[in-house]
Amino acid sequence: MKLAILGTGPVGQTLAAKLDGLGHSITIGTRSPAATLARQDPDAFGNPPYQVWATAHPKVQLATLAEAAARSEVIINALSGAGSLEGLALAGEPNLAGKIVLDLSNPLDFSKGMPPSLFVSNTSSLGEQLQQRFPSAKIVKTLNTVNANLMVDPGQLAGGDHTMFVAGNDADARRQVAAFLREWFGWRDVIELGDITTARGTEMLLPLWLRTWGALKTPAFSFRVVR
């Protein structure tokens, strides 16, 4: 399948590596491919520059956000929360129209200190803002409640005995994304919460996620809905 991954950071790289390994045709989208490739220094978290990763994954293409979206059947938004509205606008709504957009972003606000708060929550969500701004896209919020390693390999934790959530307006798109999660990554327990307003719930899990990380001293955890 032709897949676009928007965002060159650790989340985008982790998704791209996994999906490339499964034989999909991957294009990573970035604002400026030339600038992305020119970077020589590690990022703020110490991750090596994109070029280092790209050399190890020669089949993965790099393109502008618009080119990546235009040539792909399904889009994965792995941009930061703060960059998602602008990033999808650069991708271009015509290139998103009618397509499933897996939205992995969280509206983290780092401006008020650590741990971050959310720049939208409670009566709206970033998922809803994206759906409102790009009505012809099928925005499906998912994977935003675990770190990148667990997104693509839930089985590394408790044999995969934990839960992933799916939120989106289009019921067929939700079902398709749930199927992607199972087929691509091996997620076994997927709960379809409902329309995109249910993304409030999973985005608002982040404060608990961040504080649990603090208490456990590791991000290698996930939530299971026990029932």
Place this chain on the structure above:
Amino acid sequence: MKLAILGTGPVGQTLAAKLDGLGHSITIGTRSPAATLARQDPDAFGNPPYQVWATAHPKVQLATLAEAAARSEVIINALSGAGSLEGLALAGEPNLAGKIVLDLSNPLDFSKGMPPSLFVSNTSSLGEQLQQRFPSAKIVKTLNTVNANLMVDPGQLAGGDHTMFVAGNDADARRQVAAFLREWFGWRDVIELGDITTARGTEMLLPLWLRTWGALKTPAFSFRVVR
């Protein structure tokens, strides 16, 4: 132990019945004991009036919020979120001073339709508001992430293989509450998140809790932190 339970609703009744059964001396606090006892009709959810429950639990005392708090060593806030600040004010800070207050409340706002949103979240929490307003009390947020039946009997679900969170400024009070949860109710997995600001996380779990209830069609579920 002498325990005050603030609130005569289903949560208060469920806690009182369990703790009475364990041999503790329970006083339920209410704004007006006379008005509580005079009620003849079921509440908005169809629960029988307090007097019916009280007849079946003759050892449980009923008193004003202030009397209940004054005569007890530990306080359990089982008032509604909207009524908690006023209720603890009526209990009286001198009657709370130096005591552990288990705060079970959630800041649910029903004014904007269903499911409810939160009247405080993200950069504050109801737990923090209570701690700021009553600085001499040891507010410990807990049990607010499951329904009343699971609060007092976690073992009825998956043999108790799910998680309860504890948030509060006083480390000794957090540890004591974690011990209460284990001894009174049989909670096996208790995570001490940290100071009362971590109550934001557990209160902000409510939107996900409410939508998961909608998806599963039952409130008989709980979250487990899988690690």
